[in-house]
Amino acid sequence: MPNSPSADRANGRHRKSGALNPALRRAAVIAVTAPVAGTILFGTSAFAADRTAAKTAAATLDPAEQKIADNLGTRIQDTRLGTTLSGVVIDAQTNKVVWGHDATTALMPASNTKLATSTAALTVLGPDHRFTTKVVYDAGTLTLVGGGDRTLTTADLTALATTAVAGLKNAGLTSVKVQVDDSLFPAPTLAVGWNDGYYPDSIAPVRALVVDGRHVTDTSLDAGRAFAKLLTQQGVTVSGSVAHGLAGTAAVPVAQHDSDALSVIVEHMLKVSDNDIAESLLRTTALAAGRPATFEDGTAVVRQVLTQYGVSLADFEIHDGSGLSRSNRIPAQTIADILDLADDPANSPTLKYIVDGLPVAGEAGSTLGPEWGRFDTADSQCAVGKVSAKTGTLTGAIALSGLTKAGDGEWKIFSFIENSSTADPAAIKDALDGLAATVNGCWA
Structure with a gap:
């Protein structure tokens, strides 16, 4: 060097x-x-x-x-x-x-x-500056909230799930719905001048939630499904399909992950x-x-x-x-x-x-x-x-x-x-x- x-x-x-x-x-x-x-x-x-x-x-x-x-x-x-x-x-x-x-x-x-x-x-x-990914709970639903962290890994998601499961069990809950909130980044997800062949190979459509930098059309749903699977593996039943949603103002913070510093x-x-x-x-x-x-x-x-x-x-x-x-x-x-x-x-x-x-x-x-x-x-x-x-x-x-x-x-x-x-x-x-x-x- x-x-x-x-x-x-x-x-x-x-x-x-x-x-x-x-x-x-x-x-x-x-x-x-x-x-x-x-x-x-x-x-x-x-x-x-x-x-x-x-x-x-x-x-x-x-x-x-x-x-x-x-x-x-x-x-x-x-x-x-x-x-x-x-x-x-x-x-x-x-x-x-x-x-x-x-x-x-x-x-x-x-x-x-x-x-x-x-x-x-x-x-x-x-x-x-650090990017924050959160999990919040409200009325039987856990919401995974994207904060724009493109470096979020499966290990980070696992830690979020572990913390969330502990909180649910302490509250006597064994079943939840799961949704993802990626509203931080509005549409459009594709920029002017991007060729069709660029995504999802060279880049994924831009969303506020992703795990392991995976290149799929909807990285938020992909991350939410991975999160739901981790919950299931730790003994919590996930009812229904993972969907997009908005975290309510009354939602209770359950878990949080902060990225490395922006530098x-x-x-x-x-x-x-x-x-x-x-x-x-x-x-x-x-x-x-x-x-x-x-x-x-x-x-x-x-x-x-x-x-x-x-x-x-x-x-x-x-x-x-x-x-x-x-x-x-x-x-x-x-x-x-x-x-x-x-x-x-x-x-x-x-x-x-x-x-x-x-x-x-x-x-x-x-x-x-x-x-x-x-x-x-x-x-x-x-x-x-x-x-x-x-x-x-x-x-x-x-x-x-x-x-x-x-x-x-x-x-x-x-x-x-x-x-x-x-x-x-x-x-x-x-x-x-x-x-x-x-x-x-x-x-x-």
Whole structure:
């Protein structure tokens, strides 16, 4: 594993964009520790002005950076990359642009969209937020209430059932009905731009209740039936069929499960590019912002948060949280700016989990692992352990955006988004891995 950018921050790395005035710094802390109805309490104009000043400063490339720029200028002509590429490399400390090619051209970003979703979720909900799944009892019925936890497991459900059974037996009850309440997330369950073939394979219709991340059409009923079976196994009779319902206001709390902290969930979501978790984060972020938990409202909050951080949203269009929507469009420059935010020490208490969650080249179990054939060519093998980056893959769209320490010893942020190449997807990924190795400087 490489020395991470967040480790560099801990060792005292500083940068121009992180120099917030004390009032803004206090406001940012308030926004993190006590998000209120999604109101981001820091000043939009000050963040934007700080970043703009850094980006408009005169930039002179050092020899290592000039080599990156020259090599990228040549290597993006690789026929595997086709003719539609948006790319940029910036210096993480000074924000100067090292290289760019159609950097403000909006392309289909695939799962690089998750970087925007994570930024909004961590900012609005806070890194310590936990998702709660509850069991309540009312008038002979146990209701399993979904809280948007896409990480709920059979073990968690078993613990809920065990606690519920103990309460029922203490009350002298041996028979109940079971229903599921997933009303936290309203319809629609499918986003604009999702192909029919995406569900339930790549993603399940978005609901507030699921167990073991199973991909079925109705994850809530599936979880409820699993819960009912667990009750039966522990000696409680379940009468009738599991159905959808609403927990009554008079219902008595029986059991509760809290998920891991959001910071942990975001890191995992980015490592494996979990589409379902990303969509749950989008919905829950909308709720925390005082809006309905819909795709439309969730993406509106993402735009609001990025704007208040000073990120330009010119030609920025998203319709979901995962990046599966084929209607999404984001320029490489915007993706790089989002990574720049996450890598900024000033935002470390809130956003460092994005950088820490980026897959590392050659990291087994991540989307840059050897099992996916990444960083295994003669050009890119040298970058194993040296590049941290978010992948993105859809038919006709492949992206790679992240960070690496270049030959001058400075961290560089890069984003490459390719659309419409007719080459084999594995070959396109190899070419993008080579571009990342070029930024690192090991492929000189």
